Amino acid sequence: MSRVENQYAEAQQYLAGGVSSSTRVNQAIGRPLFFDRAAGCRVWDLDGREYIDLCCSHGATLIGHGDERVRAAVEEALERGAACSYENELHTNLARLLCETVPCLELVRFTGSGTEATLHCIRLARASTGRRKLLKFEGNFHGYHDQVMYSSLDEEGASLPAGEFRQLSAGMPPGLDDHLIEVPYNDVAALEQVFAERGHEIAAAICEAVYYNAGCVQPRQEWITALRQLTAQHGAILIFDEVLSAFRMAPGGAQQHLGVTPDLCTIGKAVGGGYPLSVFGGRREIMERLMPQGDSQHSGTYNGHPSAVAAATAAISIYRETDFYAHVNQVGKRLFDGLNQQFQRHGVDAHVQGLGARFGVYFGIGEEVRDYRTALRHDREKMLRFIASSISEGVYFHDYGGVACHHGFCRATEIADVDEALERLDRAIGKM
Ligand SMILES: Cc1ncc(COP(=O)(O)O)c(C=O)c1O
Incomplete structure (x- = not known):
């Protein structure tokens, strides 16, 4: 063997x-x-x-x-003791760099995974709109938590009856799909219809701005523009899930590439330069709903670990070359x-x-x-x-x-x- x-x-x-x-x-x-x-x-x-x-x-x-530069940054953080669960100047430096690099970011928070980042964006969107429906798009992937692991298609790819969803994991409690609406990606007519009928209920629309989880599916410009306009018009928050697309084709990710700025976004994977860090952030007034200023919780012992924050700072400087x-x-x-x-x-x-x-x-x-x-x-x-x-x-x-x-x-x-x-x-x- x-x-x-x-x-x-x-x-x-x-x-x-x-x-x-x-x-x-x-x-x-x-x-x-x-x-x-x-x-x-x-x-x-x-x-x-x-x-x-x-x-x-x-x-x-x-x-x-x-990479030597990422490694040197991590080693320096380790040299200083890498005291975790405390704030230090590395967090602010990285936050500033992110806000200067990614169009929608005015305030950010750090998480360990992309899954946590989408969860917190969705919670924050519900907190700030007082609505509960989440609009998502067929096949787009947003991590492994119970709010998003649903499909409106059966295993063969046929539509389930309207309003029905298939759970993508065992062990999820029934009822969470009550909060979901799903329509096809890149379909302007479906988008216009769902906003015309249910726009007032929608807290947030979340999408992969470039849909890499199905290989590499690019949004039609008219679709992503309509998505931006309709969410704004109906008071819904637009979340770009850029866990995978961030830094992939431009330092400001898909939002820079497409010229469309969401209200909130997630950033994962490449941001940490190979170390475990993800980010969510966006418009100041939405992010200010987070505790302790506001009433929406986001916390975690290992959030913003100094080694990962140091690695991310080095990585983003490299993407900006x-x-x-x-x-x-x-x-x-x-x-x-x-x-x-x-x-x-x-x-x-x-x-x-x-x-x-x-x-x-x-x-x-x-x-x-x-x-x-x-x-x-x-x-x-x-x-x-x-x-x-x-x-x-x-x-x-x-x-x-x-x-x-x-x-x-x-x-x-x-x-x-x-x-x-x-x-x-x-x-x-x-x-x-
Ligand atoms: C678009 C998107 N969102 C969320 C996630 C979940 O991120 P993580 O695996 O870091 O929890 C992924 C992971 O592949 C992703 O591609």
């Missing part, structure tokens, strides 16, 4: 499912991969096999693994074009959709994916074969078990790395 297989066998004795997080089991290979070390755009498993990383910690390592996105776009173009050409050459019906440093690969769809229902038509079995074949050729992709997955690269990826990845992927596609 290999060390990876041994490790999985041992992990299963002590960790539920052999993992610390359910989606870390890569469905394409039927187990997690156990990594030994990582540097830049590469990772090595316990058997010493090297992979070019096109998962990049599910989006958290946008700079690259083990002038050549960061020029490099990302150059690498992205080479990778996305290269993969599309390979699929064509091998006669595989697949295409790539990408924006900034993240992308989706869609098998068997043959048209641009603009919504969840179209994404659901992808050939999952083929995608799993592609991922398994890529892993065996030394390129790491992750499957999360749901719709078409998101993949990505980091800033440490150079053109030579892309070319090497493409050579490996050419073999992988050939063997699929």
